Amino acid sequence: GAGVSQTPSNKVTEKGKYVELRCDPISGHTALYWYRQSLGQGPEFLIYFQGTGAADDSGLPNDRFFAVRPEGSVSTLKIQRTERGDSAVYLCASSTTGQGGTYGYTFGSGTRLTVV
Amino acid sequence: AQTVTQSQPEMSVQEAETVTLSCTYDTSESNYYLFWYKQPPSRQMILVIRQEAYKQQNATENRFSVNFQKAAKSFSLKISDSQLGDTAMYFCAFRRMDSNYQLIWGAGTKLIIKP
Numbered sequence: 001g002a003g004v005s006q007t008p009s010n011k012v013t014e015k016g017k018y019v020e021l022r023c024d025p026i027s028g029h030t031a032l033y034w035y036r037q038s039l040g041q042g043p044e045f046l047i048y049f050q051g052t053g054a055a056d057d058s059g060l061p062n063d064r065f066f067a068v069r070p071e072g073s074v075s076t077l078k079i080q081r082t083e084r085g086d087s088a089v090y091l092c093a094s095s096t097t098g099q100g101g102t103y104g105y106t107f108g109s110g111t112r113l114t115v116v
Numbered sequence: 117a118q119t120v121t122q123s124q125p126e127m128s129v130q131e132a133e134t135v136t137l138s139c140t141y142d143t144s145e146s147n148y149y150l151f152w153y154k155q156p157p158s159r160q161m162i163l164v165i166r167q168e169a170y171k172q173q174n175a176t177e178n179r180f181s182v183n184f185q186k187a188a189k190s191f192s193l194k195i196s197d198s199q200l201g202d203t204a205m206y207f208c209a210f211r212r213m214d215s216n217y218q219l220i221w222g223a224g225t226k227l228i229i230k231p
Binding site for chain 2: 033041042043044048056089091095104105108109112
């Protein structure tokens with residue numbers, strides 16, 4: 001597509017529920033990144049995919065968080081047993097190679113997750 | 117560990133004025149990258165400008181320029197002839213040379229351009 005698409009734009013869920021957040025990167029971008037942005041803060045790195053594999057998942061806060069990218073394009077961030085502290089904007093970005101940190105990523109508009 | 121500090125939570129200026137946003141960082145590395153990103157209400161992060169630490173010349177992109185003071189670990193963003201569309205959150209970010217994707221971000225400055 002023309003840009004990075006994230007769905008849903010907003011998600012409200014109850015504490016303890018499971019949620020999936022979807023990211024559709026720019027066509028041909030092999031690298032995909034997930035960030036979490038809490039209110040009043042800058043983004044916090046979660047995970048980086050190169051193709052289908054997670055090249056670095058060191059930012060995932062705990063084992064309730066998991067992400068997949070089975071065909072090397074669309075990625076899904078999965079959060080189990082959601083907690084109120086998971087409320088944040090989840091940003092996805094993509095780049096042509098793993099050089100997003102040099103030449104800049106293309107970001108989506110994020111999913112605002114609210115856990116009530 | 118590296119840290120990035122933006123000491124101005126919010127700033128506002130009149131349209132057409134010049135505004136400078138501050139950023140300081142802490143690192144023991146000699147080579148790295150610095151960035152300014154803009155986040156409008158649409159939430160999409162947009163790269164404004166980047167600077168390589170080994171380049172002494174300050175980066176410029178049209179109305180946007182930086183004042184990079186390596187010894188002082190300061191990286192301020194100057195916006196000239198500000199426009200209403202410049203209203204947004206602005207984030208300063210740092211990247212180590214040996215990690216080509218992980219950015220360390222400041223907390224942001226909310227910039228309001230008044231008509």
